[in-house]
Amino acid sequence: VIARLSPLAQEAAIASALDMDMLGVAQMRQLLSRDELVTLPRLMLHAELMTLEQDIDLADVRRFLESEDLRVASLAALLLSQSGDTNALAMFRSRLESAPTREHRLVLPWLLDAVRQYRITSADRWLRTLWNDQDFSDRDRQAIVLTALEIDPTGNVDLLHEYLGSDPSYATRVRAVFILLGVTGPLPTHVFDVLSRDTDEELLDKLIAAGKSVAQGGDASQPLIDVLDLGHARATEWAMTVVKRLDAPHAQRVYRHLLDQLDSQRPGRAERTGLAVTAAARLFELDREDVVVRLHQSASGSTLQQALLLGMFESDSPRAGQAAADLHVVGFGREASLRLLLIARHATSLDAGQQRQLAIIAGGGGRVSDVLQTQAAWLHVKHAGKVDAAISSMFSN
Numbered sequence: 001v002i003a004r005l006s007p008l009a010q011e012a013a014i015a016s017a018l019d020m021d022m023l024g025v026a027q028m029r030q031l032l033s034r035d036e037l038v039t040l041p042r043l044m045l046h047a048e049l050m051t052l053e054q055d056i057d058l059a060d061v062r063r064f065l066e067s068e069d070l071r072v073a074s075l076a077a078l079l080l081s082q083s084g085d086t087n088a089l090a091m092f093r094s095r096l097e098s099a100p101t102r103e104h105r106l107v108l109p110w111l112l113d114a115v116r117q118y119r120i121t122s123a124d125r126w127l128r129t130l131w132n133d134q135d136f137s138d139r140d141r142q143a144i145v146l147t148a149l150e151i152d153p154t155g156n157v158d159l160l161h162e163y164l165g166s167d168p169s170y171a172t173r174v175r176a177v178f179i180l181l182g183v184t185g186p187l188p189t190h191v192f193d194v195l196s197r198d199t200d201e202e203l204l205d206k207l208i209a210a211g212k213s214v215a216q217g218g219d220a221s222q223p224l225i226d227v228l229d230l231g232h233a234r235a236t237e238w239a240m241t242v243v244k245r246l247d248a249p250h251a252q253r254v255y256r257h258l259l260d261q262l263d264s265q266r267p268g269r270a271e272r273t274g275l276a277v278t279a280a281a282r283l284f285e286l287d288r289e290d291v292v293v294r295l296h297q298s299a300s301g302s303t304l305q306q307a308l309l310l311g312m313f314e315s316d317s318p319r320a321g322q323a324a325a326d327l328h329v330v331g332f333g334r335e336a337s338l339r340l341l342l343i344a345r346h347a348t349s350l351d352a353g354q355q356r357q358l359a360i361i362a363g364g365g366g367r368v369s370d371v372l373q374t375q376a377a378w379l380h381v382k383h384a385g386k387v388d389a390a391i392s393s394m395f396s397n
Contacts, residue, residue, distance in 0.1 A: 013374070014045065016375065032057065039067065043075045061076050062076065062088075064076040074110070077092035078122075089122065112143045112146075127147055174203065177211065180211060248286050251286060259276055284311060291312065321343050341368070341376055358380045362379075
């Protein structure tokens with residue numbers, strides 16, 4: 001039960017429920033009403049409510065401003081600041097600056113991540129103050145520039161030029177292009193020009209070409225495919241984020257390419273499989289019948305079949321559950337577990353055999369990941385009609 005879990009386990013359990021959309025606003029507030037809920041999960045729920053433009057209990061947040069854990073205090077200060085209390089962030093800034101150097105360095109990345117994740121625009125002035133502190137490492141300075149550009153990509157672009165300096169090295173230019181590529185707001189294409197050189201630099205050249213193409217609008221699918229085919233982890237992560245924002249026909253082209261490439265002989269099969277799962281999930285939202293056809297044409301037990309099932313699991317469409325129910329799977333292997341989880345996610349009811357099998361998966365017998373095992377447990381509770389009771393029992397003695 002949640003009340004008996006460690007703080008980290010509480011955070012993981014609630015994060016899983018949020019990821020599955022099992023907690024609506026009312027249930028988030030129900031959890032927040034329980035004193036047994038520990039600090040970080042509590043503030044995380046407040047932050048989620050704020051991103052949904054819901055009112056939050058500022059008094060509950062305020063009581064954590066003086067927490068000994070600087071992560072807790074910082075998130076509380078950010079939430080209060082975003083709600084209009086400018087003094088809260090100013091007070092925390094003073095405390096952070098007086099903290100031991102090691103503690104300051106440990107909490108800063110966490111704090112900057114929170115600013116980006118929850119779009120705390122009220123932190124802009126503080127970020128510029130941080131930038132003027134010359135004692136930060138290069139990694140910290142990159143994170144500060146990225147966070148500032150996320151909040152105001154136009155107003156803070158001067159910080160990127162300051163980061164580059166007058167004669168940046170190749171490594172500095174690569175780091176700078178990733179900062180630019182991480183910006184979700186509009187950027188003028190000429191910003192990328194300061195990173196180019198008249199030499200053959202495949203990674204940098206393709207990243208710049210893709211960055212410009214995205215900034216210009218239109219069809220950026222081929223430049224993004226070129227980046228994805230490099231197999232560079234950080235470049236791939238960026239490209240997949242951007243593809244999600246493309247117009248549907250252009251995004252579909254990229255996702256189909258990733259599915260078609262799954263069985264190629266190029267190195268990096270595990271990475272390609274992960275990309276195929278994501279591609280399947282996103283393509284299903286754009287062209288459901290394409291994914292359904294691929295699923296039924298895939299070989300039983302194949303990597304492609306499992307990737308398609310995993311991808312469809314992320315959809316709220318009942319078509320995903322129907323497609324899984326229509327799929328013939330032999331035995332009780334991993335693909336059978338994935339099929340049942342997909343059915344359970346969308347079905348209004350399960351028969352006794354399906355309930356038993358779902359319980360087996362929730363108990364660790366389905367050959368699925370820990371994340372899917374947790375989701376199986378939530379689905380088992382859902383089909384038993386005991387979600388609200390389960391939330392209450394989390395805090396029972």
